[in-house]
Amino acid sequence: MPELPEVETLVRELKPHVIGKTIHKVIIYRSLPILPLKPGKFIQSVESKIIVDLTRRAKYLIFHLKPELYLLTHLRMTGKFLLKNHLKLPGKYHRLWFHLGKQKLLVFEDVRCLGKMELATKVTISQKLSRLGAEPLSKKLNISYFHKRCNETIRPIKAVLMDQSKIAGIGNIYASEILFKAGIHPERQAKFLNPLERKQIIQTIKLILKKAIQLQGTTVSDFRRVDDKSGRFQNFLNVYGKVGQPCPKCAQLIQRIVQYQRSTFFCPHCQH
Ligand SMILES: [Zn+2]
Structure with a gap:
């Protein structure tokens, strides 16, 4: 399972490719159990939003979207994000595609489908994250x-x-x-x-x-x-x-x- 260093690596590597990009289109190849929201509702909420930041808290990747919305992702056992140029067909374990324009594709792949993606507002995300303990590399862990x-x-x-x-x-x-x-x-x-x-x-x-x-x-x-x-x-x-x-x-x-x-x-x- 990806732990803090793996998620931090993903965030650092994804950032330059996704920040400032608009999510033009979302294609869901398999929603359950990854998405608790109905696919149509998820697509409607996320499409045409701009990714303004990408951060990590614990093992979560957090996409900050504008107008304000947060996409909270947990990779669990086998979830991963891949950056691809234009693809004609999805890979066997591709679960979601995020089209970021100019043929850039952010792919969420998950062999075992244990990953989780949920949408949150500023209030709900801070409630959820407040249950987590100290970040190990922060001064709070003293x-x-x-x-x-x-x-x-x-x-x-x-x-x-x-x-x-x-x-x-x-x-x-x-x-x-x-x-x-x-x-x-x-x-x-x-x-x-x-x-x-x-x-x-x-x-x-x-x-x-x-x-x-x-x-x-x-x-x-x-x-x-x-x-x-x-x-x-x-x-x-x-x-x-x-x-x-x-x-x-x-x-x-x-x-x-x-x-x-x-x-x-x-x-x-x-x-x-
Ligand atoms: Zn020894």
Whole structure:
């Protein structure tokens, strides 16, 4: 699933191609369950609007339209945006086409159709986004914020890192990598981590996410950039997906456990 660095990469790469463009025409090849709105209503609301900005919050891409309307998109497992020049026929998994004029096409492709696109007003979008936790790369994620989030739960630190209402944007890949780099065992209860360990985790969150953005995200299965190229952070993964392989620090074998139905990868020797 695309996490913060992958969505940030998409936003940065899409921006120069979509800002200032008018959505001349929308073609929907499959609406449900991606669009909660009826296709006709969606088309009517979006067509002829201008894209004035594109931003990211957590794992959401937010198209700011004029006259004022927001298109909030979540890619979930396999959603992706691709920029194409004129196409005659849709690809097998193309779900929506946005014609941006001069033969420019913004394609939303989604193999498993778990992505979501919803329209929001300024009020409804701020209500929705206010439920999300701190942006990891913002100043809001500091030691005092993190202390509070750790102290209010009995859950393990891995689950806290992935809880979007506490810290927004981290998913399974980066949670495993952050805890490896910070030397913290993923099953440790967050409330029992000492101040030094908490500080170490915050610093590592910021370090790893920044590096992943620099490398245009991680491609382990589905993530593709707007030109269909892969990210490069997968070449720097230490533990994610590496069960049975030697730890890059100590050569003990990487283990996999399941926490809250998700795989966690870690080194039993380096993480305490
Ligand atoms: Zn190790």
